[in-house]
Amino acid sequence: MISLKRFISILLLCLLGSSFAAAEGRHTEKVADIFVHKSIRIEADQRIGRLLVAQGDALVYGTVHDGIVVVDGNVVLGTGAKVKGGILILGGRITEQNGAQTEGSLLVTGPVQVPIVNWLVGGILLVTLFGLLVLPYVVLLILRYAESIPIYSTIKKKLLHFEHHWPVLAIILALAVSGSMLVVFFELTWKTIFRQTMGLFDNTVIWLVRYFATEQLDPVMITITNLGYGFTYGVIVVCSFLILLFYRRWLEFAGLALCLAGGALLNSLLKNLFERSRPDQFTMVVATGYSFPSGHAMVSLCFYGMLAFLIARRVKKWQYRYGIAILTMFFIAAIGVSRIYLGVHYPSDIAAGFAAGAVWLTFTISLLWWWEEQRRVKEIDDKKNNI
Structure with missing residues (x-):
């Protein structure tokens, strides 16, 4: 059975990752974005665009141009790591070793017993349902009344x-x-x-x-x-x-x-x-x-x-x-x-x-x-x- 927490984590990565990185500005160099649903290690010689991780830890020793978004996991910035965008962590912690460099903003919500994402899923589903079904119907009713x-x-x-x-x-x-x-x-x-x-x-x-x-x-x-x-x-x-x-x-x-x-x-x-x-x-x-x-x-x-x-x-x-x-x-x-x-x-x-x-x-x-x-x-x- 699909975990509600895992599913909504991906939704949050979609919604928050793009907007958060966009707010920090995007580089002009062409590098790949990475999205994973497990722990990942960015080596010292790696250069990537945006890093998104769901239910896993991000160990960064290389360069991340467009920021990091992690849901239900931790971030470790090793020696020599460079993060030029913002860092957003939902349900985790961040550890910075000596020599790690960050240029963007940092937002961290620590681990909680009841994941916040489980409370958000109902709202997201209701908004989606309203947009697909109810809103067009309301518009038609308004036109009929008009x-x-x-x-x-x-x-x-x-x-x-x-x-x-x-x-x-x-x-x-x-x-x-x-x-x-x-x-x-x-x-x-x-x-x-x-x-x-x-x-x-x-x-x-x-x-x-x-x-x-x-x-x-x-x-x-x-x-x-x-x-x-x-x-x-x-x-x-x-x-x-x-x-x-x-x-x-x-x-x-x-x-x-x-x-x-x-x-x-x-x-x-x-x-x-x-x-x-x-x-x-x-x-x-x-x-x-x-x-x-x-x-x-x-x-x-x-x-x-x-x-x-x-x-x-x-x-x-x-x-x-x-x-x-x-x-x-x-x-x-x-x-x-x-x-x-x-x-x-x-x-x-x-x-x-x-x-x-x-x-x-x-x-x-x-x-x-x-x-x-x-x-x-x-x-x-x-x-x-x-x-």
């Missing part, structure tokens, strides 16, 4: 007027969202492939996900990952296209086909462009090809995202639309997490896959809107010509 306000109703009518007479604005908005996600993808690519500064993020998330690993959860994760690619996924795809054909939704059929096929082709091109190898620490399923960006993440976002869009826009009640959006996001996120759990992708692969998938999805949606607008204009012209 409809009774005269000025809101006036603005809404004007926007609907523009949408009806200038549908190109919706297309421009979708393209703007696509462009913003493209910027996110470029940023992830720059940090992951060219600067190689995503190692700390990858290692931290991998540890978080793998701490949930059990023999009972393994087949569940394999089933979830097969919903992103495999026999079950293929059945869902075929059934979706058959339903669209049965109801003669030709443009929606074309939009879904373009989103799915284009996303798969684009993912293949990006993989062969960046040629990032897959993780080799542990693998539970066979995966071939390159790693960046994740094909499961990208293609599942394209297919299930477009499918959810086609369904939601035919639902009148906003509560049902909200439910469809939330369930789809959780489902797609679960596919991404399953790839990390099974050891075939880095978290940065998943993040880049979602970003690239969002680019193609929003572009395809804007293209579908444009097709439908062209058809609407053509139908109006045909009616005028028949009069």
Whole structure:
């Protein structure tokens, strides 16, 4: 069984480590960050960026540029050790030998019988749950209440007027969202492939996900990952296209086909462009090809995202639309997490896959809107010509 203390220790390393080191300033020299869940010794000839340790001791004799964060462990700074960033110790002590040098701030909370992290886990989980579920619902309720306000109703009518007479604005908005996600993808690519500064993020998330690993959860994760690619996924795809054909939704059929096929082709091109190898620490399923960006993440976002869009826009009640959006996001996120759990992708692969998938999805949606607008204009012209 997973220790609550160990799990929340990793969360604290994620949250506190980045912000604490950022407050101390980051060096310009390119050195590796280290994140471990055991005791570690930094030798005199070693130079590292940031050191994060959970439930272990840090023995430092070399140089640490960006500070040290230790949860439930002690820090020993040996002779000749140089720490240029801050030092944060939660549930431990620090020992400095003669000749050790520190330049940043120091914050130490000593060992306690009842770890503080156990009290924080409830708050973190509640905040996460509120952000994912409650907050969007509250926003929608506020918007519903605002409809009774005269000025809101006036603005809404004007926007609907523009949408009806200038549908190109919706297309421009979708393209703007696509462009913003493209910027996110470029940023992830720059940090992951060219600067190689995503190692700390990858290692931290991998540890978080793998701490949930059990023999009972393994087949569940394999089933979830097969919903992103495999026999079950293929059945869902075929059934979706058959339903669209049965109801003669030709443009929606074309939009879904373009989103799915284009996303798969684009993912293949990006993989062969960046040629990032897959993780080799542990693998539970066979995966071939390159790693960046994740094909499961990208293609599942394209297919299930477009499918959810086609369904939601035919639902009148906003509560049902909200439910469809939330369930789809959780489902797609679960596919991404399953790839990390099974050891075939880095978290940065998943993040880049979602970003690239969002680019193609929003572009395809804007293209579908444009097709439908062209058809609407053509139908109006045909009616005028028949009069």
